[in-house]
Amino acid sequence: MTSTEDVARRSSTGRTVDEVDLSIFDGQRERAAAIVARYPQPRSALLPLLHLVQHVEGHVGRAGVAFCADVLDITPAEVSAVATFYTMYKREPVGEHLVSVCTNTLCAALGGDDIYAAVRERLGGIGHEETSGTPGEPGSLTIEHAECLAACDLAPVLTVDYEFFDRQTVDSALEILDALQRGEKPHPTRGAPLTDFRSVELLLAGFFDEPEVGGAAANAGPSADPSTLAGARLAEERGWTAPPMPERGPDRTTESTTLPGGAS
Amino acid sequence: MTEPGPEEYTPDPLTPVLTRRWLLPESWTLRHYTELGGYEALDTAFATDPADLVSLVKDSGLRGRGGAGFPTGMKWSFIPQPKPGEEPTAATKDAPQFKPKYLVINADEGEPGTCKDVPLMMADPHSLIEGCIITSYAIRANFCAIYVRGEVVHALRRLHWAVKEAYDAGHLGRDIHGSGFDLDIVVHAGAGAYICGEETALLDSLEGRRGQPRLKPPFPATAGLYAAPTVVNNVETIATVPSIVAGGKDWFRTMGRERSPGPKIYSLSGHVERPGQYEAPLGTTLRELLEMAGGMKDGIPLKFWTPGGSSTPLFTAEHLDVPLDFEGAAEAGSMLGTTALMIFNETVSVPWAVMKWTEFYEHESCGKCTPCREGCYWLAGILRRLTEGRGTESDIDTLLDVCSNVLGRSFCALGDGAVSPITSGIKYFRQEFLDLCADQQSPASETPVLAGAH
Numbered sequence: 001m002t003s004t005e006d007v008a009r010r011s012s013t014g015r016t017v018d019e020v021d022l023s024i025f026d027g028q029r030e031r032a033a034a035i036v037a038r039y040p041q042p043r044s045a046l047l048p049l050l051h052l053v054q055h056v057e058g059h060v061g062r063a064g065v066a067f068c069a070d071v072l073d074i075t076p077a078e079v080s081a082v083a084t085f086y087t088m089y090k091r092e093p094v095g096e097h098l099v100s101v102c103t104n105t106l107c108a109a110l111g112g113d114d115i116y117a118a119v120r121e122r123l124g125g126i127g128h129e130e131t132s133g134t135p136g137e138p139g140s141l142t143i144e145h146a147e148c149l150a151a152c153d154l155a156p157v158l159t160v161d162y163e164f165f166d167r168q169t170v171d172s173a174l175e176i177l178d179a180l181q182r183g184e185k186p187h188p189t190r191g192a193p194l195t196d197f198r199s200v201e202l203l204l205a206g207f208f209d210e211p212e213v214g215g216a217a218a219n220a221g222p223s224a225d226p227s228t229l230a231g232a233r234l235a236e237e238r239g240w241t242a243p244p245m246p247e248r249g250p251d252r253t254t255e256s257t258t259l260p261g262g263a264s
Numbered sequence: 265m266t267e268p269g270p271e272e273y274t275p276d277p278l279t280p281v282l283t284r285r286w287l288l289p290e291s292w293t294l295r296h297y298t299e300l301g302g303y304e305a306l307d308t309a310f311a312t313d314p315a316d317l318v319s320l321v322k323d324s325g326l327r328g329r330g331g332a333g334f335p336t337g338m339k340w341s342f343i344p345q346p347k348p349g350e351e352p353t354a355a356t357k358d359a360p361q362f363k364p365k366y367l368v369i370n371a372d373e374g375e376p377g378t379c380k381d382v383p384l385m386m387a388d389p390h391s392l393i394e395g396c397i398i399t400s401y402a403i404r405a406n407f408c409a410i411y412v413r414g415e416v417v418h419a420l421r422r423l424h425w426a427v428k429e430a431y432d433a434g435h436l437g438r439d440i441h442g443s444g445f446d447l448d449i450v451v452h453a454g455a456g457a458y459i460c461g462e463e464t465a466l467l468d469s470l471e472g473r474r475g476q477p478r479l480k481p482p483f484p485a486t487a488g489l490y491a492a493p494t495v496v497n498n499v500e501t502i503a504t505v506p507s508i509v510a511g512g513k514d515w516f517r518t519m520g521r522e523r524s525p526g527p528k529i530y531s532l533s534g535h536v537e538r539p540g541q542y543e544a545p546l547g548t549t550l551r552e553l554l555e556m557a558g559g560m561k562d563g564i565p566l567k568f569w570t571p572g573g574s575s576t577p578l579f580t581a582e583h584l585d586v587p588l589d590f591e592g593a594a595e596a597g598s599m600l601g602t603t604a605l606m607i608f609n610e611t612v613s614v615p616w617a618v619m620k621w622t623e624f625y626e627h628e629s630c631g632k633c634t635p636c637r638e639g640c641y642w643l644a645g646i647l648r649r650l651t652e653g654r655g656t657e658s659d660i661d662t663l664l665d666v667c668s669n670v671l672g673r674s675f676c677a678l679g680d681g682a683v684s685p686i687t688s689g690i691k692y693f694r695q696e697f698l699d700l701c702a703d704q705q706s707p708a709s710e711t712p713v714l715a716g717a718h
């Protein structure tokens with residue numbers, strides 16, 4: 001059944017008012033079914049489905065809304081109500097990359113506000129959720145100021161397609177922008193090699209092992225920042241450990257299980 | 265490290281339990297997890313009656329690491345279970361004890377300053393997964409969802425691969441380790457909304473709806489995900505469970521204090537020499553942590569800090585020796601929250617910091633209730649005006665007045681959290697707010713500019 005027929009059929013039931021061409025989602029039906037199958041109840045699939053929509057459309061448009069409604073047998077209004085609630089679902093097409101600068105208090109105090117201002121200026125004064133260049137073309141960049149990104153010990157941070165660039169300065173951030181605009185993919189300080197916004201949306205939809213999202217190699221991308229490890233390293237240096245666990249049961253082979261302070 | 269003496273035993277200043285594998289290269293792999301005893305606690309758990317596991321965690325004194333500090337074992341014990349031998353009858357077949365049970369992990373980590381769960385999921389995802397299996401077995405759940413905020417794709421990636429490894433190794437799926445117990449885990453990405461960290465909003469979001477809080481009661485324990493009994497716990501809480509099962513309650517209680525036992529990841533950020541994650545016994549003080557973190561950056565003195573994220577009232581240099589556990593932080597007028605210690609030196613303006621946090625709450629207020637939605641909007645407007653030097657002394661009273669109308673009158677705890685920086689900021693640094701109004705004291709400028717009217 002083609003998608004247009006489907007919507008037409010549904011419109012006769014009064015659920016869908018407008019006809020929307022869903023053909024761009026024809027290749028996604030299997031994935032959509034796989035998402036729905038993960039959950040005890042189908043409606044739980046809506047957030048991952050909207051991520052899948054962004055993988056295809058680069059934002060959530062009318063077709064994407066209709067597609068989700070079709071898959072879950074709910075109304076487009078119900079889908080829109082959800083899509084508009086969440087910051088990560090974008091109403092306008094996103095560029096090749098999404099650059100998010102944390103401007104919450106801690107990052108801002110350490111330079112995040114200056115970084116965001118410099119990013120805007122370098123891209124011709126564009127603002128929150130605006131794009132420099134043409135979405136769909138290489139080097140196009142959408143920017144946003146973000147709330148705390150759970151990386152405050154590495155402040156100030158920004159992310160590109162949600163991969164971390166930690167401890168930024170105005171200069172380092174502008175270098176990243178320039179490289180992205182030239183079509184290069186600078187390596188994040190923590191995370192996988194960059195792909196693009198739409199590929200990462202596939203991972204957010206739960207498809208983590210496809211070649212498009214980098215497969216197992218992406219998982220090996222770095223994460224062990226010195227700050228993350230600061231306490232573990234200090235404990236190792238000073239020989240501090242958690243108290244040893246007591247011996248238990250006759251089947252214990254080891255004398256007593258001391259928790260190693262780190263690499264042994 | 266000496267053997268614990270019977271009485272005056274003091275643990276080391278840092279006690280890596282959750283962080284003990286983090287220094288290993290590729291620490292996130294199943295191979296390294298099992299090398300250091302991983303998935304062994306699972307067999308101990310399967311050899312134990314589920315109800316006894318609940319008692320074990322109760323007796324260990326473990327309290328939730330997501331902010332509120334609710335006793336974890338007690339939360340699990342609220343899940344209705346059939347009495348021994350009880351079978352569903354026509355009258356009781358829809359009763360909660362016969363519904364499916366669910367475990368939902370709160371990995372939405374969005375409270376400003378909080379940065380412990382994301383590194384944990386990146387460095388040692390299997391500790392969380394093993395905790396999920398043990399907890400699910402204890403509460404008799406066969407489905408577990410890990411709700412991760414969407415903006416941390418590398419943590420999502422690590423969890424996805426770890427869950428796959430666990431399935432392939434037989435730690436997940438059907439008849440795990442021959443125990444007859446089945447469990448499926450789904451890693452679920454959120455989509456950017458701080459309020460989805462509130463447990464009932466999280467459940468609505470996981471059901472594919474706008475993430476807005478639900479009225480309580482009913483509590484998730486009786487009517488949670490799909491209106492079925494559900495436990496919602498934080499990442500760090502559940503990642504602690506395998507160690508309690510392996511080490512026992514007495515071992516766990518050798519760390520921390522009587523009512524707040526165990527180790528805790530303290531996240532130091534801001535103006536310190538070596539910011540980062542420090543796992544220490546609960547009750548450790550900022551003075552001790554600062555010493556370990558190399559002191560204040562460039563020696564510039566401490567001005568203010570949060571003990572547990574922006575929703576916990578500010579502390580100052582007066583509070584360096586407050587024991588940072590649930591009781592200690594509360595007795596000193598704040599809350600332990602998420603042990604997110606954001607540390608600011610003398611160069612930072614308190615009204616500015618408070619204004620920035622208030623803008624965050626204004627943006628993240630879900631809009632469901634009037635006090636928070638309107639209150640945050642006006643508070644942010646007044647604070648912006650103040651920090652721009654266009655405020656008057658009466659603005660400070662207005663701020664406090666609005667705060668008192670938001671606090672305790674909002675539908676969920678976001679509203680209460682939103683006023684914390686403002687009321688505590690004014691309490692300790694009133695003069696700094698007044699100084700901003702200094703040039704507004706001439707009678708000609710007494711007419712305030714209407715906040716928000718621009």
Ligand SMILES: Cc1cc2nc3c(=O)[nH]c(=O)nc-3n(C[C@H](O)[C@H](O)[C@H](O)COP(=O)(O)O)c2cc1C
Pocket residue numbers: 327328329330331332333334336370371372373374375458459460461462463464496497498499501502676677678
């Ligand atoms: C606005 C708001 C945001 C919250 N965000 C989180 C969060 O990101 N992670 C978390 O674990 N708990 C968060 N909580 C607390 C949860 O509602 C809940 O208490 C917690 O997940 C319970 O787990 P625990 O008992 O293991 O701490 C938040 C609460 C509120 C009111």
Ligand code: SF4
Pocket residue numbers: 459477628629630631632633634636637674675676677678679680
């Ligand atoms: S307090 Fe704020 S976040 Fe909570 S329900 Fe009310 S409007 Fe929503």
Ligand code: FES
Pocket residue numbers: 102103104105106107108147148149150151152155156157376377378
């Ligand atoms: S304030 Fe920027 S990551 Fe937390």
